[in-house]
Structures are given as structure tokens and as C-alpha cells.
Amino acid sequence: MQSNVTRELFDKVILPVYAPAQFIPVKGSGSRVWDQNGEEYIDFAGGIAVNALGHCHPRLIKALQQQSEKLWHVSNVFTNEPALSLAKKLIDNTFADRVFFANSGAEANEAAFKLARYYATQKYSPYKTKIIAFNQSFHGRTFFTVSVGGQAKYSDGFGPKPADIIHVPFNDLDAVKAVMDDHTCAVVLEPVQGEGGLNSATTEFLTSVRALCDEYKALLVFDEVQCGMGRTGSLYTYQQYGVIPDILTSAKALGGGFPISAMLTTEDIASVMHPGVHGTTYGGNPLACAVGCEAFDIINSPEVLAGVEKRRAIFIEHLENINQQFNVFREYRGKGLLLGAYLQPEYHSKARDFLNAAAECKVMILNAGPDVLRFTPSLIISENEIQAGMERLSKAVEKVVNS
Structure with a gap:
């Protein structure tokens, strides 16, 4: 351990937009x-759904090592084989015909x-620019994406x-109908809201929104940054609903821990673009795509995808055992291993307290808003890792309940 690299250093050198735990992994x-002191933690956070294959998976390490000796970066002035x-893997396994790579x-x-806006303005009208999004949604931290996101606390100021x-309530078809018109270029949603409390869209809602988009010649955009890439038990969550979007975004688990993202769309929609309309320096770089290829192959396997629902059931069984003792959870939300435990009313606004107590008890968890673990x-x-983590979580829950 470097004695000069401490948690206190964070408070001196990093922009104060985070409040990380007191230990340094x-x-x-x-x-x-393991932290700087050799203390062991069980990771139920997965880097916010990024580390879909855990830490230091040997096949990902091998892919990174091999590519690191070949080619790191060439920009998009040139192309590269891993990209x-x-x-091709993404296209062969989804609705898409075209892919755009980025980093987040x-x-x-x-x-x-x-x-979505460019397609609508080029194909239909310069006034067809309205985007309909949903309350409590989250789509990123750029100024455009944070504005489309339905949480004003991230975009105000x-x-x-x-x-x-325009933002409307999630899963409320009448609310969408009330604002849908010929000026709408897109409806944007997460099939399972991540930061917004792990609310899942209903099949009826997604099917009806798809029909509305078709009626008004608007594009349906699915943000599967968090719920995609095996997280909910299928490669992408839209495949469970039988509703096909026009555009889909993927990131987080796509690189198994290496920063990479992708936007997927159809040939027709992609056809309005041409060189120079959009771009990125790092997107599709060989290192990220080499790791992404290996992560994709592992995740998109029957063994891994079938195991997601099995592990969800084990998690809920353990959470129920904790709940029988402490009565802190009201319901379980989300799909697959995008799992939320909604707190009882008396513990609302205390999700962060549970998170902090969990860290003290050597288990890493997350919150999704103030009321959901x-x-x-x-x-x-592994089941052994789930068991060990849940034993520690039980101690953390007891701490909060008795505080």
C-alpha cells in the first residue's frame, strides 16, 4: 500500500461530485x-451493473493482454478488426443492422x-423534434441526456x-397519448428503470407505446445501458417483451468492466447519417472491442443467461430470510439480477444508510433512489459468495434497524 494514497486524498484532489465509501478497493x-488493508468484501454492486462477469475474469484478462500487444488505438479515421x-456479433443477435460505438x-x-431528431427532421419535418421521456428515468450526464432523464435534480442549475x-409518468399510456402528436420524433424509455427505483415496464405499456410510435411516425428508443447484456436473463430485455425498438443503447456490462458502449439501429434509420454528422475519438477502439467480444461470447451463452433467474431466486430467498427477522422490505422489483428491495415506509429515505452500513459490514451494495436497495x-x-454476502448484509440491516 502506498501510504500517501488514502481516502482523505480523495477529498483534496477529486471534484466533489461523489461521496465514495471510506475504504479503497x-x-x-x-x-x-480486497481493500488497502487486506480486508475482504463481497461485491453485490458489480460496478453499477458493469462487472457482469465479476472481477478479473481470466478470459477477459487474456483478451485484453493479447490485444494490448497488437493495437491500442487508431481513431475512426481508420477501422479495426475487433470493432x-x-x-457483427451485436447485429447477428439483435434486431439491428448498424452499430455506433462510444465509451459510455x-x-x-x-x-x-x-x-432520432436528425432522422425525423431529415425525413419528415424540421419541426418534428419532440422527445417524450418518463419521470424518474435516467439516461446519462451529458446536458442532453440529463435533460431527457426524468429527474430534475440532475439537470437543474x-x-x-x-x-x-416532455416527461410523463412511467407505465401510464394515457399520459403518453395526451402528449403524442405529429411533432414527436421519439419516445425514450428504459424497459427497467435503473436509477429511478427499478420499475419494470408492463408488456401492455410497451406494446401500446410501440403502436403509438408507428401511428405518429416516431422512433421508439430503448435505453438498455443498465438492463441489457444479460442482466435481466435475456441478452437484451426487449426480447422478453416481444417489442422491437428502432434504436437501442447498450453499455455497462458490454465491456465486462472495460469502458465501451454501443448504439444499435436499423438500416433505414441509419441511412440518413453520413460522414461528419456525428463521431467520437475513442469509440470502437481495439482494446475495448476485443474485451467486448469476449464478454459478449461469455454472457450470450445458455448457461449464463439461464443462471440469472436462478440467482435472482437465491437472492430473494436470502432477502426474505432477513426480512422475516427485521421487516424492512416491502416488495422486490426489477428483473433478473437487476434487483431492487423496496423499503418499508418507516425506512423511506434511508437507503443510503443501509448502503453505508453494508460497507462497514464488508458487503458492497447500491441504492436506486432513497427508498430502494x-x-x-x-x-x-457463486452461491457461496451470495451466502457470505447475505450474512454480512443481515448484520448491516440489524445495525440500521437498531440505530
């Missing part, structure tokens, strides 16, 4: 993490929203916001 293996290979979910969503964005572990976490 330095090593990980599977779903276990083309990953794009926010960048993928920025590209999606720009494409930065000056005039991008215009022609969020679990986004590795998709291949």
Missing part, C-alpha cells in the same frame, strides 16, 4: 474485493437522441436546458 477476483467483430452509456444515448422534451452482482456469482 485495490484488488478483485470473482465477486470478492467490426463486435458489431451517456454517449450512446446522446448519439441515439441526436439520431446548469442554465437553459435543451428544448422540446439495489443489487447488480456478477451474473456468474
Whole structure:
């Protein structure tokens, strides 16, 4: 351990937009993490649904090592083999015909929203620019994506916001109908809201929104940054609903821990674009795409995808055992291993207290708003690791309940 690299240093050198835990992780293996003092933690957070194969998966390490000795970066003035290979995998396994690579979910969503408006203005009318989004949604931290996101606390205070964005209640078809018109270019939603409390769309809602988009010649955009790539038990969540979007965004688990994102769309929609309309320096770089290819192959396997629902059931069984003792959870939300435990009313606004207590008890969890505990572990976490983590979580819950 470097004695001069401490948690206190964070408060001196990093922009104060985060409030991280008091320990500093330095090593990980599977779903276990060790801090500077050698203390072991069980990871139920997964880097916010990023580490879908745990820490330091040997096949990802090998892919990164091999590519690191070949080619790191060439920009998009040139192309590269890993980017083309990953794009082909995505196209072969989804509705898409075209892929755009970037580095984060926010960048993928920025590209999606720009494409939706550009397509509508080029194909129909310069006034067809309205975007319908949903309360409590989250789409990233760029100014455009944070404005489309339905949580004003993330977009207020930065000056005039991008215009022609309307927010309505999630899963409320009548609310969508009330604002849908010929000026609408896109409806944007997360099939399972991540930061907004792990609310899942109903099949009826998505089917009806799809029909409305068809009627008004608007594009349906699915943000699957958090719920995609095996997280809910299918490669992408839209495949469980039988509702096909026009544009889909993917990130987080796509690189298994290496920063990469993708926007997927159809040939028709992609056809309005041409060189120079949009771009990125790092997107599709060989290192990220080489790791992404390997992560994709592992996740998109029957064994991993079938194991997601099995592990969800084990998590809920343990949470229920905790709940029988302490009565802190009211219901369970989300799909697969995008799992939320909604707190009883007397514990509302205390999700962060549970998170902090969990860290003290050596288990890493997340919150999804002030009232929901969020679990986004590795998709291949072992039963022993779940057992060990839940024993620690039980102690953390007891701390909060008795505080």
C-alpha cells in the first residue's frame, strides 16, 4: 500500500461530485474485493451493473493482454478488426443492422437522441423534434441526456436546458397519448428503470407505446445501458417483451468492466447519417472491442443467461430470510439480477444508510433512489459468495434497524 494514497486524498484532489465509501478497493477476483488493508468484501454492486462477469475474469484478462500487444488505438479515421467483430456479433443477435460505438452509456444515448431528431427532421419535418421521456428515468450526464432523464435534480442549475422534451409518468399510456402528436420524433424509455427505483415496464405499456410510435411516425428508443447484456436473463430485455425498438443503447456490462458502449439501429434509420454528422475519438477502439467480444461470447451463452433467474431466486430467498427477522422490505422489483428491495415506509429515505452500513459490514451494495436497495452482482456469482454476502448484509440491516 502506498501510504500517501488514502481516502482523505480523495477529498483534496477529486471534484466533489461523489461521496465514495471510506475504504479503497485495490484488488478483485470473482465477486470478492480486497481493500488497502487486506480486508475482504463481497461485491453485490458489480460496478453499477458493469462487472457482469465479476472481477478479473481470466478470459477477459487474456483478451485484453493479447490485444494490448497488437493495437491500442487508431481513431475512426481508420477501422479495426475487433470493432467490426463486435458489431457483427451485436447485429447477428439483435434486431439491428448498424452499430455506433462510444465509451459510455451517456454517449450512446446522446448519439441515439441526436439520431432520432436528425432522422425525423431529415425525413419528415424540421419541426418534428419532440422527445417524450418518463419521470424518474435516467439516461446519462451529458446536458442532453440529463435533460431527457426524468429527474430534475440532475439537470437543474446548469442554465437553459435543451428544448422540446416532455416527461410523463412511467407505465401510464394515457399520459403518453395526451402528449403524442405529429411533432414527436421519439419516445425514450428504459424497459427497467435503473436509477429511478427499478420499475419494470408492463408488456401492455410497451406494446401500446410501440403502436403509438408507428401511428405518429416516431422512433421508439430503448435505453438498455443498465438492463441489457444479460442482466435481466435475456441478452437484451426487449426480447422478453416481444417489442422491437428502432434504436437501442447498450453499455455497462458490454465491456465486462472495460469502458465501451454501443448504439444499435436499423438500416433505414441509419441511412440518413453520413460522414461528419456525428463521431467520437475513442469509440470502437481495439482494446475495448476485443474485451467486448469476449464478454459478449461469455454472457450470450445458455448457461449464463439461464443462471440469472436462478440467482435472482437465491437472492430473494436470502432477502426474505432477513426480512422475516427485521421487516424492512416491502416488495422486490426489477428483473433478473437487476434487483431492487423496496423499503418499508418507516425506512423511506434511508437507503443510503443501509448502503453505508453494508460497507462497514464488508458487503458492497447500491441504492436506486432513497427508498430502494439495489443489487447488480456478477451474473456468474457463486452461491457461496451470495451466502457470505447475505450474512454480512443481515448484520448491516440489524445495525440500521437498531440505530
